[in-house]
Amino acid sequence: MLTDRQLLILRAIIDDYIQTAQPVGSRTLSKRDDLTFSSATIRNDMADLEDMGLIEKPHTSAGRIPSEVGYRYYVDHLVEKQIIDERETGRLEERLKQSSKESEILIRQAADLLSDLTNYTTVALGPNSQMETLARVDFMPLDERRGVVLIVTDQGHVEHRTVMFESRVAPDVIEETIRLLNDRLVGTPIGQLKIRIGEEVAKLQLAQRQQYENMMQLIQSTLGIQTPSSLYLGGKKKIFNQPEFQTLDTLRPFLEWIDEQERLTHWLESLPNREIYVSIGSENGIVALQNCSVITSDYTLDGKTFGTIAMIGPTRMNYRHGVQMMGQIIEALRRTKLDE
Amino acid sequence: MLTDRQLLILRAIIDDYIQTAQPVGSRTLSKRDDLTFSSATIRNDMADLEDMGLIEKPHTSAGRIPSEVGYRYYVDHLVEKQIIDERETGRLEERLKQSSKESEILIRQAADLLSDLTNYTTVALGPNSQMETLARVDFMPLDERRGVVLIVTDQGHVEHRTVMFESRVAPDVIEETIRLLNDRLVGTPIGQLKIRIGEEVAKLQLAQRQQYENMMQLIQSTLGIQTPSSLYLGGKKKIFNQPEFQTLDTLRPFLEWIDEQERLTHWLESLPNREIYVSIGSENGIVALQNCSVITSDYTLDGKTFGTIAMIGPTRMNYRHGVQMMGQIIEALRRTKLDE
DNA sequence: ATTAGCACTCGTTAAATATGAGTGCTAATA
DNA sequence: TATTAGCACTCATATTTAACGAGTGCTAAT
Known part of the structure; x- marks a missing residue:
């Protein structure tokens, strides 16, 4: 168990390190207003904290930096659960509202907003349309051999695809097929x-052979429509400002990973469904994100389950602020009405 | 005017530098099989080439590197105009054909292909739909207050948008509006x-007031459809392998620039219409691409004018190979049939 | 239990030195 | 007259050495 003083010191170390990205030493800490003990005392506690695995030193003569365990403790015990600032949430809601009423654009806007608020890269995933159901199929002829197939889902999402027939198809056959x-x-x-x-x-039946033949045409293209969950990246270039990504060795894997849309989508879809979840450093299990922490949350738009939004920063990220902002944004999204 | 030997030397310097990215010295050149002169002779010619502004030295005791003028000379005089390798073009055509018949996907595939062929980043721009004309508008109701507006262009491109009415609208009013x-x-x-x-x-007329009111709804959303030219980036990560982009100072501007889809689109659209055009170093006028050269070309798909494709590499790029590959790809695209 | 004091560690920075690739010039050569 | 060998000189890069200083751990005093 940690003493009150140790807790204070741990918190100070992490707060300090989050801000400066530099190992923090006992003397620096002793000069803080909220720590009234001598550097020697702090040193002793630091040694204890290190024994407990909460902090570590890059090398003998450096200060301490938080370990992943330390961050975990910090997030679990020292980050107050989100208190929504009504004024701020209202302001965010306002900004979202005036951007658009298209859910697609709203989500982009939310991702950008969250990124600007925190200075971290964000990823937003729209609804996974695999879960939606077919509400309607329709066909609109373009010319003798071509037309557009439309599919509409129960959530109101629409996808279209142009199809081309091998030969001319009678309109009534098409109509019949669509009805079918x-x-x-x-x-x-x-x-x-x-x-x-x-x-x-x-x-x-074989009797319906004629429809069958032509239907195949439509079917082939209709089923080819795999409405991909829409993915949006916000503030990708924010990463350039993080001191831990000033070298190619760290930057490159991150950028290569973040640009793989498909992998990114799968990753987001595979995340456990939760309100707000913080994954610290190697916890996320992704090599390219070894030195990153991720704050994720499912969100609802206009009250309806919608998608997932994530915030990616260095392990040394400002968890308190990040969690706070994430809370604000998903609350603002929840309150945003689509149809008015 | 350049002597034969000077030409030989210039060519050797550029070829060598393109391969190694290192300044090339007189002794290195004298050891080449195709240069039989002594290093001293070469040094004299190098001094002349430098006086003419074709090559330059990074510092006194380094070898020479080509100047932009030198590259320009090289591209204009020493890169043979594209001779299409029938076998290779056929192979490319085959690979394109089997990927898809959707023009969108074909273009992506072409960009990826070109990038893999050359190891440079590519950008492909689809047709600029601003130039296409409206072929048809249609409307498909979803429920009482919502529906999908479809617009089809003469080129067969389709865009859709979901619209929502303030209040219920009678079907015949909508029908009438669409007809209008x-x-x-x-x-x-x-x-x-x-x-x-x-x-x-x-x-x-004021008499048509009722239609007018409801039409406004449709109009508002229809004109909001600004079918953006589809843009596709191929091999973005290829840049990481280029020695001139191993530092953040060079890498960052490039990556930030290439990620600005909109700016990129405008840039590609603003390029002069040509077959194959090479822009060397600062010629392109873009700060972020100061140290890059760009090979661009308009392309046709299935014989029809379509869009623009570009290849971006360091100024020290393999122009000969790049131009060659660009030629092959646009030829393969030209031959690709969309409807069969 | 806390703190002052001190020897020790070790990464960082700066200066000093060595290395070597490459040049320009001059004089010898074909 | 055009080419080449020879040599002194330049300068980026790598290596070594020394100085610095932030920070620690331990011990003894408070």
Whole structure:
């Protein structure tokens, strides 16, 4: 168990280190207003804290820096749970509101906002449309051999794709096919569309051969629509300002990793569903993010479950402020009304 | 005018420097098989080449490096105009063909291909839809207050947007409005849609007030559709392998610049229309690309004018190979058939 | 239990030195 | 007259050495 003084010292070390990125020594600490003990006393406590694995020294004659365990303790015990500042949240809500009413743009805006607020890179993931269900299929002819297939989900998301037929197809055949698709497939989760279409096609009688042939055309393209969750990166260049990313060895893996949209999406989707979750340093298990901490949270837009937003900074990130801002943003998003 | 030997030496210096990124000295050159002169002779010619501004030395006791003027001379006189290697082009065409028939994906694939071929970063810009004209507007209701507006261009590109009405709108009013929009606006360039709609609205009689009110809803969202030219970056991380980008001072401006999609798009759109154009070093006028050269070319897909593709590398780039590969790719794109 | 004092460690910085690739010039050579 | 060998000179880079100083751990005094 930590004594009150040790707690005070641990907190001071981390606060100081978060600000300066420099190992902090006993003498520096003893000069702080909130620490009234001599440097020697602090040194003794520091030795204890080090024994407990909460802090460590880069080398013998340097000050101490927090260990990952130390950060974990700090986040769990010393970061007060989010108290939403009503005024600030209102202001954020206002800024979001005036940007747009398109959910896509709102989310981008939220990511940018969060990044500007914290100076860390952010990633926002829109709703995973695999979970949504088909609300409607429609077709709009362009010319004799081409047309646009539209699919609409229950959440109101729309995707379109241009299709081209091998040969001319009679309008009524298309109409019939679309009706068929609507009759049989509405309500199917987007992710299962492909399988379900296969099943439906198998059920068709040979008598419906003609529809079948042409339907295949539409099916092929319809199922090819894999509405990707929309991903947005905010403040990518913020990383350049972090002292721990001033060398290529650290910068490169980070940038290469963050630019892999697909991997990034999977990662965000794989995160446990939670309100606000802090992952410290190597906890996240990603080599490129060894020296990063991540604050993630699921968010709702207009009260409806929506997606995930994450904030990525160096392990030496300002957790208190980060958690605070994350809380504000998701609260602001929650309050944002889409349809008014 | 350059003597034959000077030409030989200039070429050797540039070829050598392109490969090693190191200043090349007279002794190194004299050891090449194709240069049979003594280092002293070469030194004399080098002094002359330097007087002419074709090469320069980083400092007194270093070898020479090509100047921008030197590269320009090299590109204009020593890079043979593209001879398409039929076998290679065929292979590229094959690889493009099997990736997809969607123009969007084909272009991405082409950018990636070109980047892999050359190890430089590439940027591909799709067709500028501002130039296309409206072929059709359509509307598909989702529920009482919402629907999808579709616009189709003469080139077959489709964009959609979900709109929401303030209040319930009668289906026949919508139908009428859509008919009106189609009647009056088909053939209008996308870029002028906004102005044209304003003009049309002004022409309406007060008697058509009802349509007018509701139309405004649609108009507002329709003209908001600014189909952005699709931009694709290939091999962004290739830059990390270039020796001139191993320091943050050079790397950072480049990365920050390349990540600004909008600026990038404008830049590509502003390039002069040409087959293959090489811009060397500061010629491009972009501070972040001071030390880069760019090979750009307009390309056609399936024979139809389409967009612009660019290859960005250090000034010390392999122009010969770069120009060659660029030629192959645009030829392969030209031959790629979209509809078969 | 706390603090002052002191020897010791070790990363950082600066100065001193050595190295060597490359040049320009001059004189010898073909 | 054009080429080449020879040599003194330059200057970025690498290596060594020394000085510095922030910080520690331990011991003894308070």
